[in-house]
Amino acid sequence: MLSVVLVAVAFLLFKFLTSATMYFCDADQVGVKSECSGDKRFRLRGAVVEGTVKNTADGVDFDVVLNGKTIHVQHTGSPPQLFREGIQVVVEGKLVAGPPDGGGPTTFASDQLLVKHGEEYRKKNPGRVPADAP
Amino acid sequence: MNAALGIAGVTIGLGAALLGVISVLAGLRQKRPRFIAAGARYSVIGLAGTVLAFAGMERALITRDFRLAYVQKVGGRATPPLFNFASLWSSLEGSILLWTLVLALYVALVVRKFRRRLDDPLMGWALIVMFTISAFFNALMLGPANPFRIAATVAADGPGPNPLLQNHVLMLFHPPILYLGLVGFSVPFAFATAALITGRLGEGWLVETRRWTLFAWGFLTIGIVLGAWWSYEVTGWGGYWSWDPVENAVFLPWLTGTAYIHSVMVQERRGMLRVWNLSLLCATFSLTILETFLTRSGVLDSVHSFSESDIGPWLLSFFGLVVAVTIALIGWRGDRLRSPGTIDSPVSREAAFLVNNLLFAAFAFVVLLGTVFPLVVEAVRGDRLSVGRPFFDRMTTPIGLALLTMMAIAPVLPWRKASGELLRARLLWPAWMGVGALVFAAAVGARGFTPLVAFGLGGFAGGAALRQVVLASRRQGWRGFVGRANGGMIVHLGVVIVAVAVAASQSYAKVAEVKLKPNESAIVHGHTITYLGMETVQESNRITQKARVRVDGDGVYAPALQSYDRGDVVATPSVRVGLKGDVYLSLDQPPATSGGAVGLKVVSEPLAMWLWVGGGIMAGGTALAAFPGRRRRPTDPVSAPLPVDRELVAVDG
Numbered sequence: 001m002l003s004v005v006l007v008a009v010a011f012l013l014f015k016f017l018t019s020a021t022m023y024f025c026d027a028d029q030v031g032v033k034s035e036c037s038g039d040k041r042f043r044l045r046g047a048v049v050e051g052t053v054k055n056t057a058d059g060v061d062f063d064v065v066l067n068g069k070t071i072h073v074q075h076t077g078s079p080p081q082l083f084r085e086g087i088q089v090v091v092e093g094k095l096v097a098g099p100p101d102g103g104g105p106t107t108f109a110s111d112q113l114l115v116k117h118g119e120e121y122r123k124k125n126p127g128r129v130p131a132d133a134p
Numbered sequence: 135m136n137a138a139l140g141i142a143g144v145t146i147g148l149g150a151a152l153l154g155v156i157s158v159l160a161g162l163r164q165k166r167p168r169f170i171a172a173g174a175r176y177s178v179i180g181l182a183g184t185v186l187a188f189a190g191m192e193r194a195l196i197t198r199d200f201r202l203a204y205v206q207k208v209g210g211r212a213t214p215p216l217f218n219f220a221s222l223w224s225s226l227e228g229s230i231l232l233w234t235l236v237l238a239l240y241v242a243l244v245v246r247k248f249r250r251r252l253d254d255p256l257m258g259w260a261l262i263v264m265f266t267i268s269a270f271f272n273a274l275m276l277g278p279a280n281p282f283r284i285a286a287t288v289a290a291d292g293p294g295p296n297p298l299l300q301n302h303v304l305m306l307f308h309p310p311i312l313y314l315g316l317v318g319f320s321v322p323f324a325f326a327t328a329a330l331i332t333g334r335l336g337e338g339w340l341v342e343t344r345r346w347t348l349f350a351w352g353f354l355t356i357g358i359v360l361g362a363w364w365s366y367e368v369t370g371w372g373g374y375w376s377w378d379p380v381e382n383a384v385f386l387p388w389l390t391g392t393a394y395i396h397s398v399m400v401q402e403r404r405g406m407l408r409v410w411n412l413s414l415l416c417a418t419f420s421l422t423i424l425e426t427f428l429t430r431s432g433v434l435d436s437v438h439s440f441s442e443s444d445i446g447p448w449l450l451s452f453f454g455l456v457v458a459v460t461i462a463l464i465g466w467r468g469d470r471l472r473s474p475g476t477i478d479s480p481v482s483r484e485a486a487f488l489v490n491n492l493l494f495a496a497f498a499f500v501v502l503l504g505t506v507f508p509l510v511v512e513a514v515r516g517d518r519l520s521v522g523r524p525f526f527d528r529m530t531t532p533i534g535l536a537l538l539t540m541m542a543i544a545p546v547l548p549w550r551k552a553s554g555e556l557l558r559a560r561l562l563w564p565a566w567m568g569v570g571a572l573v574f575a576a577a578v579g580a581r582g583f584t585p586l587v588a589f590g591l592g593g594f595a596g597g598a599a600l601r602q603v604v605l606a607s608r609r610q611g612w613r614g615f616v617g618r619a620n621g622g623m624i625v626h627l628g629v630v631i632v633a634v635a636v637a638a639s640q641s642y643a644k645v646a647e648v649k650l651k652p653n654e655s656a657i658v659h660g661h662t663i664t665y666l667g668m669e670t671v672q673e674s675n676r677i678t679q680k681a682r683v684r685v686d687g688d689g690v691y692a693p694a695l696q697s698y699d700r701g702d703v704v705a706t707p708s709v710r711v712g713l714k715g716d717v718y719l720s721l722d723q724p725p726a727t728s729g730g731a732v733g734l735k736v737v738s739e740p741l742a743m744w745l746w747v748g749g750g751i752m753a754g755g756t757a758l759a760a761f762p763g764r765r766r767r768p769t770d771p772v773s774a775p776l777p778v779d780r781e782l783v784a785v786d787g
Contacts, residue, residue: 013500013529017507020525024518035517043520078647078722078733 022092027066030095030106037095044071044108045090053085064089075110083115090114136199139190140282146183147234148272150176154265158258167253173261174252177238177245180268184231184238191222191231191281200292203285204228210294212675212699217300223309224295226430226445227281232310233426234271236317241268244321244346256339259328260321267320270452278445279430294675297704301696304364312357312384316422318350319391323419326412330463335470337402340411344398344618345760351391352756358384359749370705370720372645372737374745375636377526382505383428386498387421390414393494399618400484403549406473409464410491416460417498423453433509479551486544493537500529527640535587538633541595541626542568545602564601568594580642588637592630599626621759628751635744638715642740647722649731659738661717662686668725668732675699678706681721681732685710693721693734715740 025036027046036042046064053062059076060083073091083089091110154176161169194202195209195218208221208228222228241264248257275281299305322343329339361384366374375381394414400407427433431446464471477485504521511517546560571593572586580586602623607614614620648656650665657663666682669692676699680692691708698704707720716739723733 013503016525016528017503017521020504020522020528021507021519022522024520035519080722 024090027064027071028069030069030071030108039094041092041094043090043092044073044110045088046071047088048083048085050085064091072107073110074107075113077111077113079113080115083113087115136190136194136197137202137282137284139193140187141276143183143185143187143190144234144272144275144282147180147187147238148183148269148276150180150183151265151269151272154180155262155269158261158265161253162255162258170252170258170261173258173265174245174249176265177241177261180265181238181242184235184272187275187282188222188231188235191228192219194282195219195221198291200289201284202281203283204281206285206289206292208295209292210675210699211291213294213300214674216303216306217295220306220309221295221300224299224305227275227279227283229309229313229430230271230274230279230426230445231281233313233317234268234275236310236313237264237268237271237320240317240321241265244324248342255332256325256328256334259331260324263324263327264320267324274445274448278448294698297676297696297698297702298368300675301704301706302364302368304360304367308357308360308364311353311360315350315352315354315357316384316387316425318346318353319387319415319418319422321346321350323415326415327460327463330412330460330467333467333470335408335467337405340398340402347391347395347398348618348756348760351388351395352753352760354384354388354391355749355756356753358388359746359752363746363749366718366742367707367709368704370707370735372643372707372718372720372735372739374639374742377501377504377521377523379505379508380429382501383421383425386501386505387418387425389494389498389501390418390421393491393498394418396487396494397491400487404473404475404484406475406477406484407488407491408471408473409468412460412464412471414491416456416464420453420456420460423449423456427453428505481547481552481554481557483544483547483549486540486547490537490540490544493533493540497530497533497537500533501526504529531584534633535584535591538588538591538595538630541629542591542598545598545623545626560601561598564594564597567597567600568592571596580638582641585637585641589634592634592637595633596627596630599623599630603627616758616761618759621755621757621761624755624758625752626755628748628753628755631744631748631751633748635741635748638741639739639745644738646736648734648736649723650734651731652729654731658736661736661738663719663734663736665732665734666690668728679721679724681719681724681734683708683719683734685717685719691719693719695721695724709742711743713743716742718742 023033023035023040023042025033025042025044027044029036030044031037036044044064046066049063049065049070053060056074059074060079061072061074062085063070063072065071074096075091075093091108091114092112093108093110095106096109097107154173157169157173157176161167161171161173191204193199194205196215198205198209198211200206200209204225204227208225209218210221213221223232241261244264245252245261251257252261294300325339325343329335361381362374365376365381391414394411397407397414398411401411427446427449431449433446477488479485504525507521508519511519542564543557543561546557546564548556568590572590575586575589580589600623603614603620605614606620606623615624644659646658648658648663650656650663652665652667655662655664662685664684664687666684669680669682671678671680677697678694679697680694683691683693685691689710691710693708694706696704696706705720705722707718709719710717716737718737718739720735720737721732722735725732
């Protein structure tokens, strides 16, 4: 009886834990690692490509690049005051258009945007952010 | 000069701790009280050494001695004096120094308090444990976390402490208070270990350390509340608790410590739960070490972990050592730990405490799991991931509600056994208060299952606590407010207020972003927000851009962005505090041109101020609980050589 309860509790814990985990993916891991593909939510990091930033009605669009791979980001919400071209960012959201071989650019819809500046990321939203981004 | 002073101080601290261990150990072995008394005196020498080191570091910071690597890291000519003083604990090495200072203070106070009983083996072993911990922290400062390292290169100026740490006055108080709490648990831990080593596992050591535990718990509570407040006032995202690993790291020892101060009453009263209590204390102390490891080793990257160094393996090894030694000791003494009593009825005070403890343990386990899981995955698979709020919220909400329920029922339960009629009679009007709270909340527009349940249970638990306070004060006059049971009920009232405020602010907070031109208004969540214009203030170390914003036509608030000379920009929100809820303003985007539009974030945060009020009541209640009540039994002095079967005598206290 007790063991059944324990197994059930452990199962629930694991279920909640995995459903609430979010992976950090480098731009070049998108579509390569299973945690960074499909319709999963994840955090994507890369550098904002110069000349790609466009303000939109509900946010900002730009490209990020890391290790030679570029991802197009559509961000909803106003970007932090430090956001500008060329800096490191971490965006949170999911892929909305498939990988390059499926046609069209890889597009990532984000609703949270964190900016790296100096030695640390500004904490705009809770969560763990890597400080060793290249 | 400053470095030499500091190194000398740390060396004295380490030497005194080591000599203390040797001297007390020798005194115990050879039964020579003189050696123990000498060992105790090393606590004063150790304190003097650490004070010297602290003074050396403050002197270096104040005189801007940029030869020191640490001053180069956190010091700055432009930092205002008070923040310059506090910059000592704004990074790794200095915070280890502060930790050591607080520990040295505790050791000296314990020696002073128990000065007449130093030849008691229990005292001796407690001293040895505390000296050992102290030696470890002093050794850290001579090894991987040396605050007095001379920098390789010369600098004329430094960046000052992390801007997030120098734009609010709370930064002066939050770390020292937190450390008074965290380090304070070393004292009961030392006594628990000493009880295990000497085999004197009766209730003596519990009673002796009761106030020390309360003291530590009270400061830990204040420290956590201040940290949440600081986060609310400074970080600008509109919340106060984000289940950030660093917050969790401090919350964990609080959870196990809270479980302990409840279950310890069962042992004092009935002699039960001995293994459990020892385990809880050991867990609490180990978790304080884990806290320093998590926050100071750089394994986490968040706003708090502004320090990274090679100290990690040291702290992790120490943590592992503490866990291994205490588990071995408890296992070794297993035969003496069997409790002389059993729980008679599931409807009794002791059974309620047991349930309360299981809930707290489950709470701590969930938080620990969510905090450590990403680290384990990263260590094993190399993937970086985070466990988000949903996990913590979903797991801890039911536990929290169950705890509220227990808070309502447990205080009215008698020891040993309660009858149904008694329970009904005593819970009648607390239950009506619960119903009243529920109806009132629904009447003023509260919706949603979880918050309404929380408000109802809050009323119920508050009613139970209030009932106890009223009855006690009717019976005992002003003494009805002091002593552990009565003060504990005041703490419960504070907890209820915090719980209601958390439920309201978590469930009904609303965020909006607005763009306004000068003198333009917008109505956000029922509040009229008018942007009046910008203002720029130049200070010695930063430039502040303030947006002047009128809220509901009555007051002008100034959410700001501060650009520090070191290159960081920090948002400083401005909050209109109100009894019913706060209006929280944060400057998202300053205007591009002088007459341009400003981007503001407006958060309406219901009942937020009651978090801090509730925290204050919890602190006040703890102080009342530590005040000696009238019915305090004369306790057996630690020093009295105890007959082995004394435990059996004490059972029926």
